[in-house]
Amino acid sequence: MSNGTIEGKQPLSVQPGELRTFLQALRGDILRDVDRKLFKAIDSLVMELELKQRKTQNGIKEIRSPEKKEEKPKELPPKEFVLRNSTLTNLWEVTHLRSVYNICLAMFVLLYLNITIFYSLDSAKLNKDISIVAWTFGKFYIVTAVWFGMNFSIVFLLYPTFRFWATTRSEVVKKKGLYDTMFTFLFFIYQMGLLLIPANIIVSYNLPPVSSFTVLAEQSRLMMKTHAFVRENASRALRYKPHQDGDKEDSKPCPEVGKLIYFLFAPTLIYRDHYPRTPHIRWSYVAWNFLQVLGCILGAYIPCTHFIVDVFNKIGIEPIPLVNFMGVLAMSVFAGGLLMFLVFYGMFHCWLNAFAEMLRFGDRMFYDDWWNCTSFAKYYRSWNMVVYDWLYSYIYRDMYTLLGKSRVGAMLVVFMISAIIHEYILAVCFKFVFPLLFILFSTFGIILVFITRRRTSSFWNVFLWGSMFQGWGLLTVFYSMEWYARINCSRTLDSWLDYVVPRSFTCDVISLPS
Incomplete structure (x- = not known):
């Protein structure tokens, strides 16, 4: 041993920059973990107090046996509002993840510049x-x-x-x-x-x-x-x-x-007389979120015009060769995935956070970390928590009670109602019925819930991402085909069946190889 070394080896040293980066990442992990555990603890405490209050009001004295384990309450807890940020708001505080956001922002700026040059020519x-x-x-x-x-x-x-x-x-x-x-x-x-x-x-x-x-x-x-x-x-x-x-x-x-x-x-569908409120309004934060919403709209315009309009506007006039159609179906994964990201970030993060800030609405858990999910059940709960809270509070809890404490039966009712509402919006919006979304939601969506139940390996996260990309791609392709088929193909049915029977099935859309 000599000069602070051991057996001739160099002493270990940590650079200040590396230590700062490590501690910032550790801080973000600790904050997320504490926020999640604190929320669960508050839910458990409120639920336990409500159960004790009900037993006291009914004159029932609670007797606990030291030999028996405490039974879990059968009643589903109500929705509780707490003061908290959106998940991405907390993640952007981590330097590494903030860099990912900056990379995406730089790519979109370059994309807009290239589109501007293209249109100028x-x-x-x-x-x-x-x-x-x-x-x-x-x-x-x-x-x-x-x-x-x-x-x-x-x-x-x-x-x-x-x-x-x-x-x-x-x-x-x-x-x-x-x-x-x-x-x-x-x-x-x-x-x-x-x-x-x-x-x-x-x-x-x-x-x-x-x-x-x-x-x-x-x-x-x-x-x-x-x-x-x-x-x-x-x-x-x-x-x-x-x-x-x-x-x-x-x-x-x-x-x-x-x-x-x-x-x-207010950015919630659950009524309360009072909500957690923030102390003041950050108008610069509101303006930045609305600016990002505009950027997402412009970003959605690019795949819609260059992928949908330019590819499908001749449906019914010139049949697409099967080989070209398979290529379009493969590229739809990227177009559908881009639309999925823009809808999520522009609507569920930027738009809702802007209104929450203007109204000083404190509970901004509009979504959870759905990108980390390995099961479709958790994904459906995490993707849009605003609608999920409404379905849970006013549909799932009622069906759970009416169907004899059956979680599966309540879940199936919620899935069917959600599928019908989504199909209603698309049918009235496009002026025709093409029940692809209803089929994917009410059949494959339910099957995948049971297949991926209690799955935790990273393989199932990859499977979930692939399924989402493919689902959005299929919706983009087939609804675009039906839209332009109804523009370019002649009407064959004079009754209300014309709005129900897909015209792309009777029109010469795809040419098979001879």
């Missing part, structure tokens, strides 16, 4: 593509009018009706059940009107795809919000007794209209 192509984009966003004044109509109907029609029922039902002495049934019937009529009137406007005015999708997305969102508002506050009205705890806000039979208006714009 080909003005005819620029005018053609601009006209297509202008058409897809056309008649937006009708979209604006329908949007205002739906929101105003909730504030000025549904809310006064619900408030009148909630505040006067305690005064009804006889036939209170009939009074409640009448309100339930009126609410059903309102929901049917909210479903049928916008769809009829879309078909009557022949709105283009993007405008139609905007109306249908808002229609679905508002229908789920109105259901949540009535569902959460109907039990409050049923429990209400006048002159009892009148000073408490929760004892009122109906919340103020301001809480409903906040809920209509």
Whole structure:
């Protein structure tokens, strides 16, 4: 041993930069792990307190045997809101992952520059593509009018009706059940009107795809919000007794209209009187998120024009050779995958975070780390947690109770309802029924849930990614084929069957080799 060395070996040394990088990555892992465990602990604590409260109210004394293990509660816990960031917001704080974001941003900037140079050299192509984009966003004044109509109907029609029922039902002495049934019937009529009137406007005015999708997305969102508002506050009205705890806000039979208006714009489908709130609004963060939404829209325009329009616009006029079609099907994986990323990042991260920041909405867990999933069950729960929370709170929990605590039966009901809603949106948006999404969702989606159940190896994560890319690619190809087949191919059915029978099946779309 000499000069601080052992047996002639050089001493170990750590560079400050390497240590900083390691500690930053370790910090991100610790924060994610603590956030996940803390959320689970809060859920368990709240659920245990609710169970104890119910047992105390029912006069049941809890007796624990030291020899027997504590049984898990059979009741499903409700949705709880906590103050937390989105998953990607936390991940961007890690230097390595922030570099991945910067790489993607640089690639998109270079892509936009190349497209700009391309259009500057080909003005005819620029005018053609601009006209297509202008058409897809056309008649937006009708979209604006329908949007205002739906929101105003909730504030000025549904809310006064619900408030009148909630505040006067305690005064009804006889036939209170009939009074409640009448309100339930009126609410059903309102929901049917909210479903049928916008769809009829879309078909009557022949709105283009993007405008139609905007109306249908808002229609679905508002229908789920109105259901949540009535569902959460109907039990409050049923429990209400006048002159009892009148000073408490929760004892009122109906919340103020301001809480409903906040809920209509809040990035959640679960109604609460109060949500976790952030202390202030970062307007620069709001502007940056909306700018990224615009970038995602421009990014989606590129695969839509260069892959869909330029490839399928001659469907029905010139048959595609089978070899070329197989090449298109292979390339659809990349186009569908790009659209999947842009929809996720632009909608579930940027758009929802921008509105959450403007409203100081604290719980921003709009999605989870679905990219790490090895099972489709967890992927469906993590991809869009806003809709998942609604399905869990108002469909799954009810079906779980009605079907005798059957999780599989409740899951199948949720899958069927979700598949029907998705197919309804696409059918009204495109003005034809092509049930590919319904089939993939209601059959293969359910089968893959059971196949990948309790799978943890990395192979199943690769399998999940491959399935997602292939699914989005198939949807892109076949819906594009059917769209242009209905433009270029002559109509063969004069009845309503023309909207149900795919025209691409009867049209000369693919030429087989001789």
